[in-house]
Amino acid sequence: xxxxxxxxxxxxxxxxxxxxxxxxxxxxxxxxxxxxxxxxxxxxxxxxxxxxxxxxxxxxxxxxxxxxxxxxxxxxxxxxxxxxxxxxxxxxxxxxxxxxxxxxxxxxxxxxxxxxxxxxxxxxxxxxxxxxxxxxxxxxxxxxxxxxxxxxxxxxxxxxxxxxxxxxxxxxxxxxxxxxxxxxxxxxxxxxxxxxxxxxxxxxxxxxxxxxxxxxxxxxxxxxxxxxxxxxxxxxxxxxxxxxxxxxxxxxxxxxxxxxxxxxxxxxxxxxx
Numbered sequence: 611x612x613x614x615x616x617x618x619x620x621x622x623x624x625x626x627x628x629x630x631x632x633x634x635x636x637x638x639x640x641x642x643x644x645x646x647x648x649x650x651x652x653x654x655x656x657x658x659x660x661x662x663x664x665x666x667x668x669x670x671x672x673x674x675x676x677x678x679x680x681x682x683x684x685x686x687x688x689x690x691x692x693x694x695x696x697x698x699x700x701x702x703x704x705x706x707x708x709x710x711x712x713x714x715x716x717x718x719x720x721x722x723x724x725x726x727x728x729x730x731x732x733x734x735x736x737x738x739x740x741x742x743x744x745x746x747x748x749x750x751x752x753x754x755x756x757x758x759x760x761x762x763x764x765x766x767x768x769x770x771x772x773x774x775x776x777x778x779x780x781x782x783x784x785x786x787x788x789x790x791x792x793x794x795x796x797x798x799x800x801x802x803x804x805x806x807x808x809x810x811x812x813x814x815x816x817x818x819x820x821x822x823x824x825x826x827x828x829x830x831x832x833x834x835x836x837x838x839x840x841x842x843x844x845x846x847x848x849x850x851x852x853x854x855x856x857x858x859x860x861x862x863x864x865x866x867x868x869x870x871x872x873x874x875x876x877x878x879x880x881x882x883x
Contacts, residue, residue: 625657766863
């Protein structure tokens with residue numbers, strides 16, 4: 611589905627069904643150098659089980675026009691404006707589900723619209739989400755090399771289990787292809803250096819997590835990968851306590867949507883009910 615947000619084109623995948631703004635809405639927000647496609651299974655499940663699904667492409671990513679936005683706060687404001695454009699406005703109607711960088715955007719958006727957001731699910735999250743200087747520099751100077759590094763750190767298993775995207779799928783190869791496509795996409799424009807460096811900088815700079823947590827009024831679920839090296843579970847202790855969050859830990863690395871699709875789907879179902 612195409613929307614106009616702030617005068618620019620924005621895209622959201624609706625799970626294979628026409629979006630109905632009257633239904634309870636689940637909004638999926640991807641992480642750094644990803645797009646809506648990482649949420650295909652979960653968005654389709656929601657769309658076919660009584661929810662409206664919006665898996666967004668953030669500005670400058672995938673099918674959403676640039677320029678990319680350079681802070682979590684700006685992207686949270688963009689997300690709330692997208693909900694306006696989609697006609698979603700009932701109090702408590704919206705559940706936000708974010709992965710990695712997207713989890714910070716979801717947290718900030720939920721804090722900015724506490725009466726509007728009824729559920730928050732943070733997948734592969736951490737706060738603070740600091741990025742090493744070496745990885746930031748590599749993302750800026752040699753993004754293809756940085757993609758290889760992140761793949762090595764992110765994925766805790768070799769092939770997908772039966773379910774999604776399919777038995778035997780090569781997770782490293784598919785994630786590498788996605789990140790390269792987003793990096794070189796026609797909408798990855800208007801940012802300093804390149805989109806990978808910008809996304810990592812957005813994560814690294816975000817400093818409002820605890821203040822945002824204090825303003826939340828909705829139930830929060832953290833879904834973490836036990837083998838996650840990018841956002842290890844130990845890095846969530848302070849924010850989990852501040853959020854009074856329910857914590858679900860799955861046998862996965864950072865790429866939970868691909869590595870443990872069935873477990874993540876079950877965790878989402880529980881969070882929504």
